[in-house]
Amino acid sequence: MLGHRILGVMKSLINSYCAVVVGANGGLGRAFVERLRADPYCAQVAALARAGDPVQGDPGLELSDEESIRRATAWLRDQSTEWDLIVDATGVLTLDGHGPEKRLRDIDPAIMARAFAINAIGPALLFKHLTPLLPRRRRSVFATLSARVGSIADNHLGGWVSYRASKAALNQVMRTTALELRSSHRHAVVVALQPGTVATRLSAPYRNRAPVVLTPGESARRLLDVLDTLEPAHSGEFFDFEGQRLPF
Template sequence: MSGAGSASAVVVGASGGIGRALEAALIEEGAFDVVHGFARSRPGSQHLDLLDEASIAAAAAHVARGPAPTCIIIATGLLHSGERGPEKALRDLEPEWLARLYAVNAIGPALVAKHFLPIMPKTGRTVFAALSARVGSINDNRLGGWHGYRASKAALNMLVRNLAIEERRRNDRTIVVTLHPGTVDTTLSRPFQGNVQAGRLFDPERAALQLLDVVEGLKVPDSGKFFDFQGEEIPF
């Protein structure tokens, strides 16, 4: 991953498994003058709560002091919480849980874009990426179930497609995408790792490096699309 001149990188969700590994990898590579890591659990200027727009705006104002961010990655997601897991059938739908999934998986990242995209440079290559999931692909859905998670990630994919179109008018070299990291050994996937094929469960450090390789290889025509950890496009 390479920065251009004086630049910063931003990781939202830096307290999670993938986010923490992304932040560490970006710092280790040393391509950016500053690497900002934000999370709900972090204090002060590193605090960002996806459910609190004021905290998102404050984080963006902190980054806007410079150097300008040329790479922003949102590494957040909600699949289960406590005893509440993904729905297996229609009878399991609950409006409060659906609303929470949408708030974290779609609305929060959209608000990050609202406040962070305007502070990215108006010229030159920039990347704004949000972690989605293959199960958010409507075309790839063969099993059903997991209604709220699938639907909220599909909503994220649509929002990012919209953002890519709008952002192109501001900077025609901006790349806005969603990324599927694969199944990563984190708290999000841990209850569902039993059926993962051998060699397909990645540790966070490997997943982070794979994602950064994909980001590095993105071209301007890729903006608005959805890619997996191998750089292969996933249909919406």
């Protein structure tokens, strides 16, 4: 059991499983790719980034461009018809130099619309195009990185309205996806994850007051451990890196 945790082996998926990480050049995305590449049970990791990788043939994936998501999906399908684990590690907090709003008067409708486009609509398109790649007859996992501040029930501070609201929308998109997949993919686990406060580019300006800051590698390892324990009955829920269920 200890070896399992240290190695970050995904024992719940088939041996020789295939994994996709979207946002693979981000702080958490890169850490997921590294962890999965180190897992001896993982046969293949497709690392999808916005810029793409001409050497690997990866066409790139821009969340606000559905056609690029279609192309990336076709590229994945050319390599394998079934992908057992999909991790969406994309997301934005600061947009064009605009950090999260402190007060309502800071709302800029164009920035708020972009936050929704990238944090909620983009992931909805990932669910739309990538869920058909999940195997129907065996276990699969599709995890999207959300944020605790997207929880409406847990919002006792206010502020950060665009990020909070776009992550709340993402949670609803995830939940709706999970419910739709219940009939077609009864072994699938579709969840939203809170990675903790993690030392990445996204959190750099805002993490000074966080009591605990995780490295991307530690967060990715803990999240993979959580995913490894979840059952289809947990599909549609929101979990943190300690495996605690979070309220919507």
